[in-house]
Amino acid sequence: MNAYTRATNLLRQASRHTSSPKQAMFLFKKVYGRNSSTKATGQNLPLTGITVVSLEQAIAAPFCTRQLADLGARVIKVERPGTGDFARHYDSRVNGMASHFVWVNRSKESLALDLKNASDRKVLSALVDKADVLVQNLAPGAAARLGFSYEALKVKNPSLIVCDISGYGQDGPYRDKKAYDLLIQSEAGLLSVTGTGQGQPVKVGVSIADIAAAMYAYSQILAALLQRNRNGGKGCRIDVSMLECMVEWMGFPMYYAFDGQPGPVPAGAAHAAIYPYGPFTTGDGGSVMLGIQNEREWASFCAYVLDDPSLATDTRFANNSQRVQNRDELQKIIDAAFGKLTVTDAIEKLERAAIANARVNDLHGVWNHPQLQARGRWVTVPTPVGDVPSLIPPGFSAEGAGNAFEPRMDPIPKVGEHNAAILKELGFEK
Known part of the structure; x- marks a missing residue:
């Protein structure tokens, strides 16, 4: 196991026992007593010599x-x-x-x-x-x-x-x-x-x-x-x-407004041309993002999340164009259903229905994101004021398996x- 992989594994273990990157860094140093800088030392990287x-x-x-x-x-x-x-x-x-x-x-x-x-x-x-x-x-x-x-x-x-x-x-x-x-x-x-x-x-x-x-x-x-x-x-x-x-x-909105047609209307975190696609408030005051991309997903959403299969064939919502046109009516139906659920309940139902969804994280939630921790994406880099966590560049395996080289x-x-x-x-x- 090389230094890059060791540092990744050690910081991941520290992160599992704390709630902030600064605390994780402190625990890392306290437990392992070493600098966690990850350097691709001695490697012939793609741009070595440039x-x-x-x-x-x-x-x-x-x-x-x-x-x-x-x-x-x-x-x-x-x-x-x-x-x-x-x-x-x-x-x-x-x-x-x-x-x-x-x-x-x-x-x-x-x-x-x-x-x-x-x-x-x-x-x-x-x-x-x-x-x-x-x-x-x-x-x-x-x-x-x-x-x-x-x-x-x-x-x-x-x-x-x-x-x-x-x-x-x-x-x-x-x-x-x-x-x-x-x-x-x-x-x-x-x-x-x-x-x-x-x-x-x-x-x-x-x-x-x-x-x-x-x-x-x-x-x-x-x-x-x-x-x-x-x-x-x-x-x-x-x-x-x-x-x-x-x-x-801006290619999509530019072509959407092609030849003088009206451009997409700003819709907050929602999608201007697809519905339902965006954030919905749950009964515990949280929010869940979801997106319906096709009619199969719409039918599943009606049956297993809204608990009303008849909505799938309701003429007001028969296809995406109709759902966008009747967005306000449909939002009231979804809000009523989600108002009875917590964020966790809503995500569980969406997962069972195979509907794309996400939590609305703040930045502390991203620092402690379970997927990033599970994949060992955080390592440390030295600075003039001490080590700080840094994300491994996308595309590199944290474990080193299959990498043609390790990032510097x-x-x-x-x-x-x-x-x-x-x-x-x-x-x-x-």
Whole structure:
């Protein structure tokens, strides 16, 4: 059993005896007295030997490069001296560190440079000359003004892959427009289909536009590395627009509103075009999510959950279109039935009827989710303020069985923690 698997098993055992991640971490250390950091030490990972330099801040670029680091890439995060990435200071919820930063910055080296300083720019130039990938999500045009555009860099390093992440892309009338996650959600029409439709726009509760941009940047960089191996080592430029990423994810509502037709109506946590599909309140004050996808499930739901098989053939609810049209009437029937049940009772009945369902968890419920614990999905990663739990990247088995390799999950760095080593490597004085 390797260290990665041992750490997973030990933290899982600790989690079974406590109710919070901090308590689980304390119990882990108290019982086993060891650092639970999981590193893919000595492995030949898919991106071993690939160096990524990132002029990054906030979420989009850091989440992209963290995933490259998971696969073994050496990621050098260039930050402002002293304060570092401003996302370090969004909050202090993780033992004094910011929740956003902890999420997307493990397994990186931190190099603190003042890019307004000519000598520091020389350091960055020397670093990029030897790099495989440059990622940047600075303000529009900032990297180019500093001399780090793709056109300038490819002269010295023709194999370099440059990935620019911006709100609206590197050209067009919106090129220089400032872009934050919420603003992109708004421009992409996401707010028009989110919320309750009662006038006040509602955003998605996570940085979905940043995440979308990060995922496309990540996949495009992987594709570019493969392509480089086939075309004689020639690099390329990748232009990732947050707006375009978000509009791609808006495909269903866009086509639903095709050719001037009305778009989906915001329906809270319910589905605009399928019913019943969404949350229903139970008699104990809880909520259960459920979804009916076809007529077979509708008949089963009527018979075994609502205890009224005749509803399956009621003309008001004969098919999904009729159920959507008569949503208010059907909701009263479902609410009356669920009002006699607890959350546990409702889920048991839904399970027996083979109806898709879910609990409406808060975040503490997710930290302690029995499925994540049973599959050993939590391990620990060192930070400057102590170890924190971290989710094993999706797609990897916690037990290691069948994995082609184990993900790299190394410490979260302090600002400038690796300056001395990197400067020495490049031949610069401290």
